[in-house]
Amino acid sequence: xxxxxxxxxxxxxxxxxxxxxxxxxxxxxxxxxxxxxxxxxxxxxxxxxxxxxxxxxxxxxxxxxxxxxxxxxxxxxxxxxxxxxxxxxxxxxxxxxxxxxxxxxxxxxxxxxxxxxxxxxxxxxxxxxxxxxxxxxxxxxxxxxxxxxxxxxxxxxxxxxxxxxxxxxxxxxxxxxxxxxxxxxxxxxxxxxxxxxxxxxxxxxxxxxxxxxxxxxxxxxxxxxxxxxxxxxxxxxxxxxxxxxxxxxxxxxx
Amino acid sequence: xxxxxxxxxxxxxxxxxxxxxxxxxxxxxxxxxxxxxxxxxxxxxxxxxxxxxxxxxxxxxxxxxxxxxxxxxxxxxxxxxxxxxxxxxxxxxxxxxxxxxxxxxxxxxxxxxxxxxxxxxxxxxxxxxxxxxxxxxxxxxxxxxxxxxxxxxxxxxxxxxxxxxxxxxxxxxxxxxxxxxxxxxxxxxxxxxxxxxxxxxxxxxxxxxxxxxxxxxxxxxxxxxxxxxxxxxxxxxxxxxxxxxxxxxxxxxxxxxxxxxxxxxxxxxxxxxxxxxxxxxxxxxxxxxxxxxxxxxxxxxxxxxxxxxxxxxxxxxxxxxxxxxxxxxxxxxxxxxxxxxxxxxxxxxxxxxxxxxxxxxxxxxxxxxxxxxxxxxxxxxxxxxxxxxxxxxxxxxxxxxxxxxxxxxxxxxxxxxxxxxxxxxxxxxxxxxxxxxxxxxxxxxxxxxxxxxxxxxxxxxxxxxxxxxxxxxxxxxxxxxxxxxxxxxxxxxxxxxxxxxxxxxxxxxxxxxx
Numbered sequence: 001x002x003x004x005x006x007x008x009x010x011x012x013x014x015x016x017x018x019x020x021x022x023x024x025x026x027x028x029x030x031x032x033x034x035x036x037x038x039x040x041x042x043x044x045x046x047x048x049x050x051x052x053x054x055x056x057x058x059x060x061x062x063x064x065x066x067x068x069x070x071x072x073x074x075x076x077x078x079x080x081x082x083x084x085x086x087x088x089x090x091x092x093x094x095x096x097x098x099x100x101x102x103x104x105x106x107x108x109x110x111x112x113x114x115x116x117x118x119x120x121x122x123x124x125x126x127x128x129x130x131x132x133x134x135x136x137x138x139x140x141x142x143x144x145x146x147x148x149x150x151x152x153x154x155x156x157x158x159x160x161x162x163x164x165x166x167x168x169x170x171x172x173x174x175x176x177x178x179x180x181x182x183x184x185x186x187x188x189x190x191x192x193x194x195x196x197x198x199x200x201x202x203x204x205x206x207x208x209x210x211x212x213x214x215x216x217x218x219x220x221x222x223x224x225x226x227x228x229x230x231x232x233x234x235x236x237x238x239x240x241x242x243x244x245x246x247x248x249x250x251x252x253x254x
Numbered sequence: 255x256x257x258x259x260x261x262x263x264x265x266x267x268x269x270x271x272x273x274x275x276x277x278x279x280x281x282x283x284x285x286x287x288x289x290x291x292x293x294x295x296x297x298x299x300x301x302x303x304x305x306x307x308x309x310x311x312x313x314x315x316x317x318x319x320x321x322x323x324x325x326x327x328x329x330x331x332x333x334x335x336x337x338x339x340x341x342x343x344x345x346x347x348x349x350x351x352x353x354x355x356x357x358x359x360x361x362x363x364x365x366x367x368x369x370x371x372x373x374x375x376x377x378x379x380x381x382x383x384x385x386x387x388x389x390x391x392x393x394x395x396x397x398x399x400x401x402x403x404x405x406x407x408x409x410x411x412x413x414x415x416x417x418x419x420x421x422x423x424x425x426x427x428x429x430x431x432x433x434x435x436x437x438x439x440x441x442x443x444x445x446x447x448x449x450x451x452x453x454x455x456x457x458x459x460x461x462x463x464x465x466x467x468x469x470x471x472x473x474x475x476x477x478x479x480x481x482x483x484x485x486x487x488x489x490x491x492x493x494x495x496x497x498x499x500x501x502x503x504x505x506x507x508x509x510x511x512x513x514x515x516x517x518x519x520x521x522x523x524x525x526x527x528x529x530x531x532x533x534x535x536x537x538x539x540x541x542x543x544x545x546x547x548x549x550x551x552x553x554x555x556x557x558x559x560x561x562x563x564x565x566x567x568x569x570x571x572x573x574x575x576x577x578x579x580x581x582x583x584x585x586x587x588x589x590x591x592x593x594x595x596x597x598x599x600x601x602x603x604x605x606x607x608x609x610x611x612x613x614x615x616x617x618x619x620x621x622x623x624x625x626x627x628x629x630x631x632x633x634x635x636x637x638x639x640x641x642x643x644x645x646x647x648x649x650x651x652x653x654x655x656x657x658x659x660x661x662x663x664x665x666x667x668x669x670x671x672x673x674x675x676x677x678x679x680x681x682x683x684x685x686x687x688x689x690x691x692x693x694x695x696x697x698x699x700x701x702x703x704x705x706x707x708x709x710x711x712x713x714x715x716x717x718x719x720x721x722x723x724x725x726x727x728x729x730x731x732x733x734x735x736x737x738x739x740x741x742x743x744x745x746x747x748x749x750x751x752x753x754x755x756x757x758x759x760x761x762x763x764x765x766x767x768x
Contacts, residue, residue, distance in 0.1 A: 016622035032523070036621035191576035191617040191624075194530075194608050 003057040003117040003176070005048045007082065008107055009041040009064050011073040012127045021228050027096070028127075028226065037073045040122025042080075042189040043182040047152060048120050049081030050187065056154045057118065059083050063110060065103055067091040071205060078200035079192035085205035086110065090217055097219035099128070102210070104136035109213035111141060116177065118159075123148055123181040134181035144174035147181040295700075296730035299388045300765045305371040305756065307390060308348055312368060316350055319360055323398065325349040334393050337386045338379050338440075339640070339647075342726060344387030346373065351398045355473060355481060355512040361394060362510065362756075363479025371756050374506040376448025377419065379440035381647055384505050384725025385448065388760045394510060396447050402426060403513065404487075411470060411487045413515040416447025432518045435462035439633040447511040453503030455721035457633075460682040461554035461589065462519055465502055472498040473513035477752035487515045500747065505723050506758040508751045522554070522589035524596045527625045528604060530616035531580030535658040538582050541612045542654075542682065545586060548603040552596050555587035556682030560661070563635045563676045570641035571634055576627075577615040584613075584681075585632045593620075635678050635687075642674060642691035646703055649679075650686045650711050651720035657686045660710060664688065667706060671699045685720040708734045723762070730764045741767055 013019065014034040022029055037045075048060040062077035064070040065088040074085035088106055090098055111119055119138075124131035138145035146152070146161030150169070153160040154176075163170045164183050192200075210217045238244045248254045316324040325331060326348055335344045352358045365372050373391040387393060396417030403413040410432050414423065421441040424434050436449065438456035448454075450472065453465050462468060471486035484498050501509050532538040542556060561581050567573045577583075590596040600618065607613040619625045639645045652660065661677035668675060672690045679687040688707065692699050708718050712734040719728050719735075732741055745767040748755070 014621045014623060016626065034620075034622055036623070188574070191529075191619075193577055194604055194613070194616040194618070197618065198605065198608065 004059045004061065004114060005051065005057045005118045005120060006107065006111055006114060006116040007041070007044050007048045007060060007062050007077065008103070008119070008121045008133070009045060009062055009073050009077050010038040010122070010125050011035050011064060011066055011070045012038045012125055015039060015126060021226055025225050025227060026223065035069065035073075037076050038122050038125045038127075039189075040124060040126075040182055040184070041077075042122075043184070043186050044120040044122050045077045045080050045082060046187045046189040047149075047180075047182055049190075051118075051152075051154070052081065052083075061086060061114060061116070063088065063107065065090050065098060065106055065210075066095055074205050075200055076192060078203045078205075079197045080190060081196065082203075084203055086114075086208055087205050088208050088210060088213075090210060094217050097221070097223075098217060099219060099221060100130045100132035100136055102215065102217045102219070104133050104140055105215045106210055106213060106217075107133070107137045108140040109215055110208075111137075111177075113213070118177060119143075119179045121179070121181050123183050134179050138179040141177075141179070143178050145179045145181070146172060146174055148183040149180050150183050150185040152180055152186065297383075297704075297727040299726065299760060302389045303371070303755070303759055305391075305759070306369045308370065308392065312364070312370065313348070315364055316348065316361070319357060320350055320352060323351040323353070325351070331393075334375060334378065334395065335386055337381075337383050339381060339645070341644075342383035342386055342388075344373070345390050346387040346393045347390055349393040349395055351395050353398045355399075355475060358394070358399075358475045358510055358512050359479045359481050361392075361479075362475055362477060365392065365756055366478045366754060369754055369756065371759050372510075373758055374447075374451070374510045376417065376445030376451075377440065377443040379444045380448070380452060380725060381649070381722045382719070382725030382727045384452070384723055384758070384761050388726060391759065396445050396512075399447075399512065405430065406487070407432070409487070409489070410518040410520065411515055412518050413471075413485065413487060413513065414446060415513050416450075416511045417445050418447075420444050420446055420449060427518055428521055431521045433521045435468040435517065435519055436465065439636055446514050446516070450502055450514055451504060451506050451511050452723045453721070455680065455683065455685065457555050457557065457587075457680070459680065460556055465516075466499060468517045469498060469502060469514060470517055471515040472501055472511055474498075474501050474509035474511050476509045477754065477757050481512075482509065485513055485515050489517065500751075503723070505725060505762045507748060507762045508757065510757070520591075523591050524589070524593035524620075525554075525625060526588045526596060526600050527619045527628045528584075528586045528588075528600065528616055529576055529619075529628045529631070530584040530586065530607070530613045531577050532582040532584060532612065533580060533614050535582060537612045538584060538681070539655060541584060541607055544607055544612065545603060548606065549586075549588055549599055552588040552590040552599060553586070553682075554589040555585065557585040557632045557679070558681040559583050559632060559635055559678030560658075560676060562674055563638070563678050564631075566638040566642065566674070566676065567631060567634060570638045573631060573634070576617045576631075580614055583631070585628060587629075632678070635676075639676070639689050639691060643693040644691065644695045646690040646692070646700065647722075648686075648688040648690075648703075648707055648718075649720050649722040650688060650707070651684055651717035652686060652711065652714055653716070654681065654684045656714050656716075657681060657684065660686060660707070661688060663710065664690065664703070664707065668699070668702055671696070671702055680721075683720075705731075705734075711735070725761050729760070729762055732764050738768060 014036040017034050020029045051057045052060050060082040062074050062082040062085045064074050121134045148164045149161045150164045151162035157176055159174050159178050161172050331349055334349050335346055371391040372394050373387040374394045375385050376396050378385045399415035399417035401415050405412045407430050436456045437458045471484050473485045474482045588596050619628050665675045674691040676689050679685050708731050711718050717735045718731050
């Protein structure tokens with residue numbers, strides 16, 4: 001198959017880092033904080049590379065939107081097996097307000113430009129938990145979508161996707177081209193091994209601006225305030241049953 | 255219940271018959287010593303020394319001193335009576351949990367007067383049976399002495415009570431942009447007091463040195479209850495003999511450490527971990543030399559484990575090998591203040607070892623989650639081994655080139671008797687953890703391993719216990735690594751500081767000093 005897969009990868013604060021709110025409550029501290037590829041995006045890259053290894057797709061293109069640093073994230077995708085990368089340059093204020101709507105417009109424009117047959121994204125990013133980009137991209141392109149995928153199989157010109165839904169597992173067949181968003185159990189991402197990391201240094205990353213794709217990245221949302229969740233209150237140990245009853249009465253519970 | 259009824263119920267744990275053994279003599283050759291050692295089990299407990307037994311009056315004293323913190327319930331005592339490896343079990347009936355140094359002093363004063371033996375206990379993660387009672391010694395636990403006393407964020411000097419859990423101290427320091435100078439797999443449970451009294455080594459020794467350099471001061475309670483306050487927080491202090499060095503590594507036999515002041519390094523801004531595969535030990539050593547040369551001051555750990563360890567990790571803990579199967583695996587950690595500088599050095603190093611084929615495959619991690627995942631492969635080998643049945647553990651220091659020769663030699667020597675013979679450890683420090691597994695305890699296997707392994711080590715002037723200490727299990731092997739004059743002097747120091755011998759008896763020093 002001569003299919004081309006577009007994989008979106010997002011650079012987010014590393015999963016293991018303790019998040020701190022900025023003193024002015026406009027956002028979280030990102031300076032000097034460890035960043036890495038969104039775990040669901042890793043799963044998306046892994047799936048795309050697996051499809052290439054099965055010879056079901058011809059080329060895997062990794063895309064990321066953001067400032068200079070996102071090139072590291074694209075390089076990681078290249079080290080995992082992607083063939084080339086596209087860096088959509090968005091920085092400063094625009095990057096702070098970049099959200100799913102603008103990203104999906106960018107991805108839709110790129111899909112048309114690169115003539116992609118399949119877009120694989122992570123189901124959501126661990127920083128905003130929006131879970132919107134995949135769905136919006138599909139709508140903008142008027143493509144079918146297979147979201148929360150825990151299994152993906154290409155059968156002729158259709159895609160069989162097993163989706164994890166609240167009620168269990170739903171299996172759907174959708175026509176290509178399509179958008180798929182990866183859920184946790186789709187696969188276990190590989191470690192980028194040294195030979196591949198070195199090969200990745202030679203792979204190309206193209207630079208593109210949103211304006212070149214005809215996309216306006218201004219946001220329609222305004223973040224009013226960012227706060228930490230309320231601190232968990234410690235519990236109290238009591239010595240006797242009478243104490244317990246008394247404390248419950250004091251707290252108005254009984 | 256009467257004391258004598260308890261006594262009658264005590265199961266005899268030791269089958270050791272000391273009277274059958276001839277007394278040691280200074281003229282013995284190594285061969286003679288080996289014969290003696292083989293004729294009995296030097297790792298087992300000797301007969302109970304004539305300490306007093308705990309009476310109702312003693313319990314009343316403890317209960318007044320430590321209300322609610324004097325534990326006599328056998329179910330609660332059970333876990334403190336058994337070591338982490340579940341190979342040694344004592345019969346203590348009293349567990350004490352003091353909160354302050356003053357309480358520890360009163361406990362020891364009382365025990366010294368009454369001739370009651372005491373077993374100081376921290377996190378109980380020791381691997382040589384040094385942290386649990388052998389008989390009915392009173393367990394003195396530091397678990398409630400868990401307060402940080404002070405932290406100076408300019409000098410990086412932390413002062414804390416001995417019962418602080420290492421991981422908690424690490425978390426406390428990390429919030430203040432510092433780290434502990436030591437790190438080990440047991441960090442979630444071990445206490446800093448225990449670490450100091452065993453001179454724990456660990457994964458960071460290569461970079462930050464041993465506790466003998468980083469501990470600046472100690473507060474110790476001596477056997478008779480005297481409080482020795484040497485809790486200086488000075489980087490340099492040459493006023494008289496450095497007493498704290500006596501207590502560091504003394505395994506609770508010279509005094510009970512109640513507080514520690516320790517010099518902590520700044521938290522590195524950039525940590526990277528590389529996980530590499532080598533096809534031979536010789537190439538591993540050359541990789542180490544290349545590493546030292548090219549990574550230099552940013553190198554913070556260099557650990558290895560062999561293919562047998564990897565298969566145990568995969569089999570028992572379902573961990574996945576991140577790279578292709580290799581005979582040897584290396585974990586390299588770099589820690590520095592500038593990510594770009596470190597990554598550039600690391601990538602140059604990796605390119606060099608890959609193109610020169612010293613390394614056959616590898617992966618790198620810069621993100622915290624991946625770093626943890628790669629480290630857990632090395633850190634959890636000990637855990638994986640516990641699933642094999644019974645493990646005979648040896649912690650040996652050798653000249654670096656000889657480290658794996660011992661593993662291969664043991665494999666050949668033991669043949670089918672052993673289920674698995676694995677090697678791993680702090681190769682950067684010349685420290686091998688040799689582990690031999692068998693489905694269950696096997697005296698014939700033990701007889702084939704010991705004293706062969708100790709003689710092998712002694713032949714290459716190595717240490718029979720690099721970092722684990724002697725505890726109960728290895729106390730009688732001290733002569734393989736120390737001359738008799740040294741051991742005799744140790745005995746004199748012990749007699750001077752603890753004339754009644756109540757502090758952690760049956761441990762560290764051999765049963766017969768000559």
